[in-house]
Amino acid sequence: MSLVNVAYNISFGWSKPEVQSLEAQMLEPLLNEHPVELGLAGRQASVCALLAADPEYRAAFAQAFPQESGPAVSFPNVNQGHCRIRAHLEFSAAHRSTGMCSVVTTM
Numbered sequence: 001m002s003l004v005n006v007a008y009n010i011s012f013g014w015s016k017p018e019v020q021s022l023e024a025q026m027l028e029p030l031l032n033e034h035p036v037e038l039g040l041a042g043r044q045a046s047v048c049a050l051l052a053a054d055p056e057y058r059a060a061f062a063q064a065f066p067q068e069s070g071p072a073v074s075f076p077n078v079n080q081g082h083c084r085i086r087a088h089l090e091f092s093a094a095h096r097s098t099g100m101c102s103v104v105t106t107m
Contacts, residue, residue, distance in 0.1 A: 022083045030079070044075040051078065 011017040012025035019025050029037040031044075040047060051057045052073040061072035064081060068074070 022086075023079055026079055026083050026086070047078065048073050048075055 011020055012022060013019040013028065016028075019028065031041045032038075033041050048071075051061070052071060058073060061077060061081070062068075064084075065072040065077050068077070
């Protein structure tokens, strides 16, 4: 799904109209169990532990989420970071191809 003009979206999914944000939509492939897509359901803590064990990732998360009072490497931050990267890539691609676009992100 392109992020061009997402400000006008009512929903971020055709089968689940209750998904009304990019962050909620991104959780679908990560945590779906029917069908399993990326298979992270129940493994969120393990993913965060692996990322937090790497000093470069730990520093990058601390820089990206300075407002966190606890560990910056948390699953909500992993999801939000994923959304930011996706939005940036979509915005860059749309801007290069059309010269203009409207993107709503949490950046």
